[in-house]
Amino acid sequence: MAKKNKKDKQPKKQKKEETKVIDVTFKKKNFLFFGIGLATVIVGFILLAAGDIVAAPLLLMVGYLVFFPLGILSK
Numbered sequence: 001m002a003k004k005n006k007k008d009k010q011p012k013k014q015k016k017e018e019t020k021v022i023d024v025t026f027k028k029k030n031f032l033f034f035g036i037g038l039a040t041v042i043v044g045f046i047l048l049a050a051g052d053i054v055a056a057p058l059l060l061m062v063g064y065l066v067f068f069p070l071g072i073l074s075k
Helices: 028-050 055-073
Strands: none
Touching: 028 055
């Protein structure tokens, strides 16, 4: 029989890695925020094409920075 190495006699240390699972189920409220965000972004781009330099950037910022994150983060 083959001789066993000293390394084989030592038990191997295994680290337990905890994996967190994030629940990403979208509900009616999430889709509502996404819809409002999409509508504000579309209106913002239409106003931007028409030459409005005040309301268009504000609507785009509100759509991208408020409603889209609310749609993702709200439970």
